[in-house]
Amino acid sequence: MAAESIVRVANLHKTFRRGSELIQVLIDLSLEVPEGEFLALMGPSGSGKTTLLNLIAGLDSPTDGTIEVGADIISRMSEAQLAKWRTRHVGFVFQFYHLLPVLTAYENVELPLLLLPMSSSERRKQVLTALDLVSLTDRLSHRPGQLSGGQQQRVGIARAIVTDPTLIVADEPTGDLDSRSAEEILNLLVELKNGLQKTIIMVTHDPRAAVRAERVLHLDKGRLVREAFHGTAGFNDPNHPAHRDGIAQPAGLQGTQDTGIRTEGGGPV
Amino acid sequence: MQKLDDLLLALLENPLNVVFVGVLLLVVVLCVAYFQQFLFILKNLSRNLVRSIMVSIAVMLLVVVITLVWTVTAALDQVTQEKSKDFKAIATERFQIPSQMPFSYERELSEGAVRRPGDVTPQDSMSWSFYGGTIDKEHLTRENIVFFFCMEPKKLLRMENDKPISMMDDIDQLSTTDLYLLEKACEEMEKDPRKVVIGVTRLEALKKRVGETIRISSLNYRGIDLDLEIIGSFPKGRYGQSAVMNRRYLNNALDAYNRDADKTGTPHHPLSDKSLNLMWLRVPDTKSFSQLAEQIEGSDAEGHQRPSPFAAPAVKLETASSGIAAFLDGYRDLLWAVSYLLVPSILATMALVLACAISIGVRERRTEMAVLKVLGFGPNHIMSLILGEALLIGVVSGLVSSALTYAIFNWGFGGVNFPIAFFPTFLVPGDALRWGVTVGAVTSFIGSVIPAWTARSVKVSEVFAKVA
Numbered sequence: 001m002a003a004e005s006i007v008r009v010a011n012l013h014k015t016f017r018r019g020s021e022l023i024q025v026l027i028d029l030s031l032e033v034p035e036g037e038f039l040a041l042m043g044p045s046g047s048g049k050t051t052l053l054n055l056i057a058g059l060d061s062p063t064d065g066t067i068e069v070g071a072d073i074i075s076r077m078s079e080a081q082l083a084k085w086r087t088r089h090v091g092f093v094f095q096f097y098h099l100l101p102v103l104t105a106y107e108n109v110e111l112p113l114l115l116l117p118m119s120s121s122e123r124r125k126q127v128l129t130a131l132d133l134v135s136l137t138d139r140l141s142h143r144p145g146q147l148s149g150g151q152q153q154r155v156g157i158a159r160a161i162v163t164d165p166t167l168i169v170a171d172e173p174t175g176d177l178d179s180r181s182a183e184e185i186l187n188l189l190v191e192l193k194n195g196l197q198k199t200i201i202m203v204t205h206d207p208r209a210a211v212r213a214e215r216v217l218h219l220d221k222g223r224l225v226r227e228a229f230h231g232t233a234g235f236n237d238p239n240h241p242a243h244r245d246g247i248a249q250p251a252g253l254q255g256t257q258d259t260g261i262r263t264e265g266g267g268p269v
Numbered sequence: 270m271q272k273l274d275d276l277l278l279a280l281l282e283n284p285l286n287v288v289f290v291g292v293l294l295l296v297v298v299l300c301v302a303y304f305q306q307f308l309f310i311l312k313n314l315s316r317n318l319v320r321s322i323m324v325s326i327a328v329m330l331l332v333v334v335i336t337l338v339w340t341v342t343a344a345l346d347q348v349t350q351e352k353s354k355d356f357k358a359i360a361t362e363r364f365q366i367p368s369q370m371p372f373s374y375e376r377e378l379s380e381g382a383v384r385r386p387g388d389v390t391p392q393d394s395m396s397w398s399f400y401g402g403t404i405d406k407e408h409l410t411r412e413n414i415v416f417f418f419c420m421e422p423k424k425l426l427r428m429e430n431d432k433p434i435s436m437m438d439d440i441d442q443l444s445t446t447d448l449y450l451l452e453k454a455c456e457e458m459e460k461d462p463r464k465v466v467i468g469v470t471r472l473e474a475l476k477k478r479v480g481e482t483i484r485i486s487s488l489n490y491r492g493i494d495l496d497l498e499i500i501g502s503f504p505k506g507r508y509g510q511s512a513v514m515n516r517r518y519l520n521n522a523l524d525a526y527n528r529d530a531d532k533t534g535t536p537h538h539p540l541s542d543k544s545l546n547l548m549w550l551r552v553p554d555t556k557s558f559s560q561l562a563e564q565i566e567g568s569d570a571e572g573h574q575r576p577s578p579f580a581a582p583a584v585k586l587e588t589a590s591s592g593i594a595a596f597l598d599g600y601r602d603l604l605w606a607v608s609y610l611l612v613p614s615i616l617a618t619m620a621l622v623l624a625c626a627i628s629i630g631v632r633e634r635r636t637e638m639a640v641l642k643v644l645g646f647g648p649n650h651i652m653s654l655i656l657g658e659a660l661l662i663g664v665v666s667g668l669v670s671s672a673l674t675y676a677i678f679n680w681g682f683g684g685v686n687f688p689i690a691f692f693p694t695f696l697v698p699g700d701a702l703r704w705g706v707t708v709g710a711v712t713s714f715i716g717s718v719i720p721a722w723t724a725r726s727v728k729v730s731e732v733f734a735k736v737a
Contacts, residue, residue, distance in 0.1 A: 051730070059643060060730040080647045087645025094733075098640040102312040112644045114305050159644070171733070 091160030150181030454501030470509035505683025623716030659717030667709020
């Protein structure tokens with residue numbers, strides 16, 4: 001039996017204004033993400049993948065359409081409500097880690113918990129668990145400047161999971177790392193998905209990162225244009241055309257399926 | 270310890286201060302309750318320690334200036350504020366400044382010029398004759414001049430049922446030891462009019478000590494030079510520059526001068542009939558004051574003619590506050606400018622300095638604000654973090670600055686040396702701690718509202734759209 005969808009996006013539109021010009025970043029986009037799925041969003045720069053990620057994470061509000069995460073319709077929430085919602089439901093992993101330089105690794109991970117009604121001993125327990133999961137219990141009192149890029153990203157992941165969120169979103173989490181550190185981070189994300197059944201949505205340009213996901217969605221010019229599933233032919237090959245940021249779908253592409261995602265024209269991708 | 274006790278007592282005397290201490294305690298409790306957030310604010314301030322320290326120093330310097338200005342203006346406000354009960358009135362010459370009345374007026378004034386049944390008698394009185402001179406007439410300098418209030422020693426201080434009674438303001442606020450020493454000195458002055466009490470600050474300037482004798486060559490009573498023995502001192506502070514002499518000594522000297530003049534056929538001393546400068550009369554309430562004024566000035570509120578016993582020169586009676594206000598009239602423009610131009614300018618400068626520093630900090634940390642928002646910090650959380658940083662700098666700097674101003678000026682310099690009218694120095698009041706914190710808090714709040722609002726309004730998607 002297929003897992004129930006935890007993220008449901010319907011008829012999503014997002015428009016930005018640049019001076020007098022209106023830029024349509026997302027156009028009538030719909031998708032569902034089942035609970036416990038590791039989903040990768042790919043696409044060329046400006047395709048709208050980060051905007052989609054921000055909208056699903058409640059960092060921005062859509063121009064039109066609805067976004068449901070779990071039982072919450074976040075597209076109707078105010079900024080303050082979204083902030084409160086994010087504390088409990090979303091863990092965010094950044095490309096450039098964005099740890100606060102004045103805080104130690106421990107304090108950085110503890111930061112989101114300060115917003116929750118918890119005793120300091122409960123906080124400590126949760127922070128240590130999160131740091132243990134990313135194997136950084138020996139770097140508790142180190143500041144970001146004293147950690148390598150990979151270690152900083154692991155702290156970032158610990159910070160994202162410390163509140164035990166419904167959803168983990170990652171915006172190019174390996175984009176600033178060397179290949180070895182990137183591999184470690186991807187392993188960690190897969191472990192989180194497999195071990196803790198976390199739902200992960202990751203934006204990436206890197207086909208090697210994308211192949212670690214269960215499903216890859218390709219966006220272009222604000223629309224979903226292609227979908228690939230793990231286990232299908234060619235999916236595990238980063239060089240396979242399925243993982244390229246191509247615009248047009250090559251005819252007869254292996255590893256892609258019609259999953260019912262509809263584009264503006266109404267046809268299957 | 271005694272000084273600290275005095276400070277605490279002075280603080281708690283004013284209900285506003287009690288409220289202030291309550292608010293301060295509440296803030297401390299909140300800081301403990303939200304210790305992690307407080308720590309976060311502290312760490313944010315420490316990230317650019319040099320800037321935080323510079324801002325703090327700027328606030329501290331401005332708080333010092335405001336505290337000093339308010340010390341003077343608040344004290345002057347207080348003495349010129351009309352009281353409704355138990356206040357002092359000043360009798361002076363009506364048509365001339367400086368007032369120079371015949372000493373023969375003293376007795377009748379002290380009794381309120383009582384003529385009819387039902388007339389009001391003052392509760393207490395004190396005469397002042399001003400005698401100024403130098404201990405080195407050949408080399409006259411500011412340092413070797415001393416100015417005496419010639420008065421009855423018992424009006425300076427006497428003890429009744431272990432309670433200090435004085436016609437001089439704030440004498441009863443002296444420490445127990447100082448009160449005891451002053452009371453003994455007054456008893457000695459009563460017995461021997463040559464004995465005088467001089468404030469320690471003036472003694473330091475004169476390079477004299479208690480126990481020494483001095484010869485004063487008078488500057489206003491020409492030809493009346495007096496030999497005096499210093500038997501006591503006023504502590505630093507309000508009376509640190511003052512000196513008190515038994516009026517009997519001056520009067521005796523004038524009498525002796527006139528006797529010699531009679532023998533030689535030369536004129537009497539020009540000030541012999543002008544030696545009473547001021548009379549202080551204590552009255553229980555405003556009604557008594559009005560009636561006393563009629564008795565002394567000779568006017569009648571109901572239109573009935575009542576002759577004044579004081580015709581040449583005529584005398585007027587004012588409340589002490591309006592009397593002092595009249596003395597301060599010459600400084601009115603200066604005080605207005607200080608209160609309404611200088612102080613607001615300083616406050617605005619403080620707010621701008623803070624606004625500038627906090628704005629730079631917010632701009633530098635725009636991405637960080639966005640990260641905090643991503644982590645779940647709401648717009649108001651972000652705003653309160655920025656306001657908290659500004660308030661912490663403002664309040665701590667204000668508190669430290671006003672406390673240092675209090676300690677350094679009161680305990681180190683014996684008050685703010687700003688001679689105006691007959692106030693040589695002004696003690697920084699305990700209220701200054703409240704002023705410092707309030708000024709720091711209000712200006713930092715005003716200065717940080719716009720930067721905090723900017724931080725609150727940071728759009729996460731915009732910040733990361735540029736970063737990524």
